Amino acid sequence: MKPIRILLISTLLVGSALAAVAAPASKSVYSASARRTDDDFKSLKAGDRIALVCKECESVTVQTVESAEAAMKLCKEGETVVCGSCNKVAKVVRRGPRSKTSTSTATEVRYVNEKGEDCMFIVKLES
Ligand SMILES: [Zn+2]
Numbered sequence: 213m214k215p216i217r218i219l220l221i222s223t224l225l226v227g228s229a230l231a232a233v234a235a236p237a238s239k240s241v242y243s244a245s246a247r248r249t250d251d252d253f254k255s256l257k258a259g260d261r262i263a264l265v266c267k268e269c270e271s272v273t274v275q276t277v278e279s280a281e282a283a284m285k286l287c288k289e290g291e292t293v294v295c296g297s298c299n300k301v302a303k304v305v306r307r308g309p310r311s312k313t314s315t316s317t318a319t320e321v322r323y324v325n326e327k328g329e330d331c332m333f334i335v336k337l338e339s
Contacts, residue, residue: 246333247286249318256283261337264293268331271297286334287321293332300325302332 247253247262256262256277264273273296277283285291291304302323309318323332 246335248320248322248333250287250321251318252336253283253287253321254280256280256286256336262286263335263337264295264332265335266295266297266300266302266332268300268325269295269298271295273297274337293323293334295332300331 246265247256258277258279260277260283262275262277262283264275265271266273275296286293287304287306289304289306293302293304294300295302302325305322305324305328307320307322309320322330323334325331
C-alpha cells in the first residue's frame with residue numbers, strides 16, 4: 213500500500229504548495245501533476261517556471277528553467293537538487309516501471325534523502 217500513501221502525501225503537499233504560491237496575487241494556473249518521467253522533463257524549456265516542493269520543510273521554491281539541458285539535469289541519475297528553503301540536498305534516483313500500480317511504462321524520477329525516502333518533487337507552473 214506504500215505507493216498510495218505517497219500519492220496521498222503528494223496530493224496534500226501540492227494542495228498546500230498551491231496555496232503558498234498562489235498567495236501573491238498570481239493568475240498562474242498550475243498543473244498539479246508532479247514531473248515524474250523523462251518526457252515530463254523533456255517538455256520543459258528555458259523560461260518555464262517550476263516549483264520544487266520540499267517535504268522536509270514543507271516549502272516551495274519557485275525556479276525558472278535556464279535551459280533544456282538544465283531541465284534534463286533534474287532527472288539525471290546521481291544529480292542533486294537543493295531545497296531553497298532548508299538547503300536539504302536530495303539525490304535524483306530513477307526507478308523502473310511499476311506495472312502493478314501504474315499503466316505508465318516510463319521510468320519514474322524521484323528525489324530522495326540520505327535514507328532513500330522521497331523528500332521532494334517538482335511541479336511545473338503553467339503561466
Ligand atoms: Zn526544504
